[in-house]
Amino acid sequence: MTQSKSPTGAPWRNFYGRRHGKTLRSSQKGYLDEDLDKLSPGPVDWEVNPDRAPLDLAARFGAREIWLEIGFGGGEHMVHQAVQHPDAAIIGCEPFINGVAMLLGKIRAAGAKNVAVHPGDARDLFDVLPAASISRAFLLYPDPWPKKKHHRRRFVTPEHLEPLARVLKPGAEFRVATDIPDYVRQTLEQVPAHGFTWTAEGPTDWRAPWDDWLSTRYEQKALREGRVPHYLTFVRD
Template sequence: MTDRTHPSGAPWRNFYGRFKGKTLRPSQDEYLTDLDHVGLAGVGWADNPERTPLDLDALTGGRPLWLEIGFGSGEHLVHQAQSNPGTVFIGCEPFINGVATCLGKIRDTGLENIRIHPGDARDLFDVLPEESVARAFLLYPDPWPKARHHRRRFVTQEHLAPLHGVLAQGATFRVATDIPDYVRQTLQEVPRAGFRWTSRRAADWRQPWGDWLSTRYEQKALREGRVPHYLSFERL
């Protein structure tokens, strides 16, 4: 991030991922209309230029708040929301095709404890109250395999420092990846941002969490011989 700003006053944040892929099917376009009631209001700079923090009571009604950063097509997000009906979930995903697919899953399941931010997680960090999130997930993020692109990964201080700010003391931060070098960078950078790696033995990071749902991406990684790592951190 630099000191430059957009005309709206938003900070100039480089974004390196995709916002849209193949042309959406008519059904996906129709799912996107659900953002009118599932979408998280007050995050975008256009409707909240003062960056007023979100009203946590209105959002959660006193329930715990969990966050998934980059939910893909929403498989894990929907699974967790079904398994934890007393928890409110925010899912961040800038890739609109994935957002549409996730909205279709939410409609099919009738879940009412998910809110979607179809954009950059950094904009959400601006407006989440401090220490408001009890658990966060970063699952199979874009690996950016070339060394010169490692600064684009989520596990840099530009992302981790504000994440630390919105997580409650003692909150859990889970990272899953099948890229060995991403594991290295995660174990190097996340503790620097104020987290403690909680693994005590190899099985802690080799075996998935007890409430884990193996996604289609993970199944592909396993078929191709890549080894998933399941890293858990505690916010200090």
């Protein structure tokens, strides 16, 4: 059956969640106006790349290895990784424009030069990332969609994991952090079924954060509310 298309030629994809929140401050509007376009990873949107030509990552980032953060929230972890690992370049995806504005402010404050931002759906970016081009990916405290009938909206489903597996290099690391036990269950069921190996050898491997971890505001909220973080590491087969 032919997939339905929007007027731009893009496939119709259900999007769940918010794109806008509270009114942006004038400084945040300035970040979006002045910084967002120049931090693009390349032509992702269907209007400017209807043929879905692969991004030229070497032209954009040089010889750096490329990392990907899916849903960067307020951007604190992404900027931390960029500063700690200047030899890598990090692309962040986030459709929530308030989070994008927060990230741009943090990028300015840190002076990070090895970052790119896609203010939209990760699936659109997956369409134009070359195969086996990403060396590490992060999925940190994704929306849990706690109701059972909404579990199909979670990231750890075939609709997202199949293209993620395509763009990750063999041996690439995929990090998942969540405080929701049922999200852990679904992650451990679905991710290995789509070309990944869970690396844990004992409880410490999912109870202790990564050595270069920066606790996010979402994690701090979870800890205040008595929920236990889980840190899951997978490797692309």
